[in-house]
Amino acid sequence: MLGHLSFGVNDLDRAAAFYDAILAPLGYVRVWTSGHAAGFGPPGGGDKLALFAKPGEVIAPGPGFHLAFTAPNRAAVDAFHAAALAAGGTNDGEPGLRLRYGPSYYAAFVHDPDGYKLEAVHQSL
Numbered sequence: 731m732l733g734h735l736s737f738g739v740n741d742l743d744r745a746a747a748f749y750d751a752i753l754a755p756l757g758y759v760r761v762w763t764s765g766h767a768a769g770f771g772p773p774g775g776g777d778k779l780a781l782f783a784k785p786g787e788v789i790a791p792g793p794g795f796h797l798a799f800t801a802p803n804r805a806a807v808d809a810f811h812a813a814a815l816a817a818g819g820t821n822d823g824e825p826g827l828r829l830r831y832g833p834s835y836y837a838a839f840v841h842d843p844d845g846y847k848l849e850a851v852h853q854s855l
Contacts, residue, residue: 734777735797738784739844742768744818745781748842751817755809756801756850790845798849804836810850811838818843 769777823839
């Protein structure tokens with residue numbers, strides 16, 4: 731349904747390094763960088779997430795908003811969460827099953843350094 735999503739960030743270098751770290755375990759990479767922006771997506775593909783430098787202008791969305799990334803397996807969810815905490819993110823839900831969402835819904839939640847709520851999720855069929 732979505733072609734791509736973009737966020738404003740206060741510090742592009744910090745944000746790009748954070749997303750490099752958390753997206754690597756999920757199989758995504760930085761696909762382009764410019765002086766004021768960076769894009770992330772599948773290797774060799776186009777961007778699905780773009781970050782734009784907006785110093786002093788960023789207000790992360792409040793409750794009810796989050797961005798969920800698909801993880802290839804549970805280990806990738808665990809690695810996403812660990813990478814986020816190591817790169818300056820904050821915990822908003824340890825990796826684990828979320829049975830209220832489904833019998834195989836395995837996810838972790840973090841906030842990035844700008845306050846955006848992020849999730850990595852793996853669901854076995």
